[in-house]
Amino acid sequence: MQYSMDSGLERKFCQFDDGLSLVEGTRIEGYASLFGEMDQGGDLVAAGAYAASLDRLAKKGRGVKLLWQHDPTQPIGIWDEVREDKRGLYVKGRLLTEVARGREAAALIEAGAIDGLSIGYRTVKAHKDDAGRRVLSEVELWEVSLVTFPMLPEARIGAKSEDQSASDTNTLFQELAEVVSDARRRLATMD
Numbered sequence: 001m002q003y004s005m006d007s008g009l010e011r012k013f014c015q016f017d018d019g020l021s022l023v024e025g026t027r028i029e030g031y032a033s034l035f036g037e038m039d040q041g042g043d044l045v046a047a048g049a050y051a052a053s054l055d056r057l058a059k060k061g062r063g064v065k066l067l068w069q070h071d072p073t074q075p076i077g078i079w080d081e082v083r084e085d086k087r088g089l090y091v092k093g094r095l096l097t098e099v100a101r102g103r104e105a106a107a108l109i110e111a112g113a114i115d116g117l118s119i120g121y122r123t124v125k126a127h128k129d130d131a132g133r134r135v136l137s138e139v140e141l142w143e144v145s146l147v148t149f150p151m152l153p154e155a156r157i158g159a160k161s162e163d164q165s166a167s168d169t170n171t172l173f174q175e176l177a178e179v180v181s182d183a184r185r186r187l188a189t190m191d
Contacts, residue, residue, distance in 0.1 A: 026106055028077075029092035032117040032144045037088075043134045050084050052124075053141045065143040066093050068101050070120055072143075076102040079144060089119070091144050105146050116147040 035047045057063060064082045068074040079093035096102040108114040125138035 026077075026095045026097055026102075027093070028095065028109065029081075029090070030117065031088045032082075032091045032119050033089035035086075035088050038133060041134075042132075043136060044129070045088070045139070046135050046137045047086070048084065049136050049139050050089055050141050052138055053121075054082060054084070057141075064091075064141055066095075067120070067143050067145040068105060069147055070118065070143070070145045074101050075099070076105050076146065082141075082144070089141075089144075091117070109146070114146055114148060116149060118145045118147040119143070120145065 033045050033050075035045055035049075038044050054064075064079050065072075065075055066077040066079050068076045075096075076099055077093050077095040079091050081090070081092040083090050095106045097106065105114065119139075119141060120143040121139040121141050123136060123138075124140055126134050126136050129135050
């Protein structure tokens with residue numbers, strides 16, 4: 001579920017994993033990207049892909065934006081810490097409850113209705129590996145958003161029920177595919 005736009009902005013979705021936490025209703029932390037994990041678009045992010053971008057932002061005294069659903073008109077908080085570690089891109093920040101959407105986001109996270117993170121970026125360097133997957137080796141990170149639908153479905157807050165049937169899983173994927181298809185149609189009409 002990666003969208004390329006005329007501006008060069010691409011997006012990768014990743015659900016919060018078991019390391020995500022919401023503290024005091026406003027503080028959030030977790031991984032926005034996991035290194036070496038293939039997403040549904042067949043892409044992998046290589047370790048170190050964010051380093052140059054994070055360094056440039058730090059030198060300019062700027063930070064990565066915390067947005068709602070990639071909407072640049074809806075900042076909902078501040079990322080106090082964005083860094084790479086051996087696992088991926090770790091983010092730690094706070095939702096601003098003075099902003100209506102920030103309050104809503106906190107309530108949705110707490111209720112379990114929203115559990116996804118997505119990165120907005122521009123590819124600087126990428127190559128195909130032996131399996132034909134695109135490996136992102138350097139990206140310019142613009143923002144990390146709270147989103148409804150993530151790109152890495154295996155990175156979840158809660159484990160899937162052991163007794164969930166295959167048909168339930170297939171139904172979920174069919175519904176997700178319909179939502180993605182609808183979103184693509186809407187994006188296409190925006191151009």
